[in-house]
Amino acid sequence: MNNEFEINQLAKEDSWRMFRIIGELVEGFDSLADIVPAVTIYGSARLKPDNKWYQQTVDIATLLGKAGFNIMTGGGPGVMEAANLGAQNAGVISVGLNIELPKEQACNVYAKRTITFHHFFVRKVMLVKYASAFVIMPGGLGTLDELTEVLTLIQTQKIKPFPVILFSSDYWAGFLDWLKNVVLKHGHISEDDFELLRVFDSPMEVAGAVHSWYTKHEVTGHKALET
Numbered sequence: 040m041n042n043e044f045e046i047n048q049l050a051k052e053d054s055w056r057m058f059r060i061i062g063e064l065v066e067g068f069d070s071l072a073d074i075v076p077a078v079t080i081y082g083s084a085r086l087k088p089d090n091k092w093y094q095q096t097v098d099i100a101t102l103l104g105k106a107g108f109n110i111m112t113g114g115g116p117g118v119m120e121a122a123n124l125g126a127q128n129a130g131v132i133s134v135g136l137n138i139e140l141p142k143e144q145a146c147n148v149y150a151k152r153t154i155t156f157h158h159f160f161v162r163k164v165m166l167v168k169y170a171s172a173f174v175i176m177p178g179g180l181g182t183l184d185e186l187t188e189v190l191t192l193i194q195t196q197k198i199k200p201f202p203v204i205l206f207s208s209d210y211w212a213g214f215l216d217w218l219k220n221v222v223l224k225h226g227h228i229s230e231d232d233f234e235l236l237r238v239f240d241s242p243m244e245v246a247g248a249v250h251s252w253y254t255k256h257e258v259t260g261h262k263a264l265e266t
Contacts, residue, residue, distance in 0.1 A: 063156055067136075067165040070154055074132050077109040078249060079166045081185045082118025082176030084144075092177050092207065095242055096121035097128070099174060099206070102246035104129020108253075111136065111166055114146040114153055118176045123149035136162050163188065172202040172249040177210040193235050202252050204245055205238045 080100060086093045100110045100122040110126035112119035114135025126133035127149045135150025139157050146153045156162040167189065175186050186205075192198045205211045215238070222228050239245050 060158055060161060063158060063161040064164070067154060067156075067161065070152065071134065071165060071169050074109045074111070074134060074152075074169055076107065076171045076253060077111050077132075077134070077169050078103050078172045078174060079111045079170040080118065080122040080174045080176065081113070081166075081178060081182050082122075083178035083182060084113075084115045084117040084119060085179070086117035086121070086177075088121075092118070093121045095206070096176055097125040098242035099245050100125025101128045102242055103174075103249060104131040106246055106250045107131075108171070108249065109134065111170060112150065113138065113162070113166070114150050114155075115144045116147055118178065120147035120149060123147055123151075127151065136165055138162050167192065167198060170201065171253055172204065174204045174206060174245060174249075176206050183214075190232070190235055194232060200235065202249055203236055204248060205236060206240070206245060208238050208240055211238060 078100075080096065082092070082096065086096075088094075096118050102125075104110060104126050109132035110122050111134040112122045114123075114137035119135065123133045123135055133149055133151045135146045135153045137144060137146040137150075137153060137155040138159060139155060146155065154165075156165075163185070166185070173186075173189050175182060186203070189198075189203055193200050193203070205215075215236075218228065218233070223230070237248055239248065
C-alpha cells in the first residue's frame with residue numbers, strides 16, 4: 040500500500056515538474072524573441088577582473104556589439120560578467136541567463152535582461168537557440184560541457200553550422216591535441232569535425248570572423264532549431 044502511494048506521489052511530482060519546465064521554456068521564448076542576431080559567450084565563472092582573459096572578453100563583446108550583435112551569457116561572474124560588461128559598453132542588449140544553484144549564483148550587474156532558470160537544460164536551450172555564433176573563452180568543466188554540446192548539435196545537424204570559436208590557442212592546445220591524437224586515432228570523430236572549430240588569439244579576429252560569417256550566410260538564431 041505504501042509503495043502504491045509513493046508511486047502515485049512521484050507521478051504527481053513529475054507531472055507538476057513538466058509544467059514548470061514548460062513555464063521556463065515559455066518565459067525564455069517570450070523574453071528572448073527580439074535579441075537576434077546574438078552571440079553566446081561561454082567561459083569560466085572564476086576569472087577575476089585583473090585576469091587578461093577577463094579584459095579580452097570585454098573587448099570581444101564590445102567589438103561584437105559594435106558590429107550589431109547582442110550578447111548572451113550564463114549571467115554569472117567571471118567571463119559572463121565581462122561579456123555582459125562589453126555588451127553594455129557597446130549599447131546592445133546584454134542578456135544573462137542565470138541558474139539556481141545550491142550555492143546561490145547572483146546575476147552580474149551588467150546583464151540588463153535576465154532570467155533565472157531552475158533547469159539547466161532549459162537554460163542551455165536558450166543559450167543555443169538564439170545564437171548566431173559561440174565564443175568559448177578559457178574555462179573548466181561547465182565550459183567543456185557547453186562546448187561539446189554545441190559541437191554535437193552541429194555535428195548531428197540539429198542546429199546550423201554556426202561559428203564555434205575557441206579563444207587562446209595556448210589554453211586549448213592540449214584539448215585539441217587530445218582530440219587529434221587520441222579521439223581521432225581511435226575513430227571516435229572524423230577529420231571533418233575539426234572544421235567546426237576556429238581558434239583565435241585576438242578579440243579583433245573573433246569579431247571579424249563572426250561578422251564575416253554572418254554577413255555571408257544571413258542566418259539568425261531563430262532558424263537554429265528548425266527541422
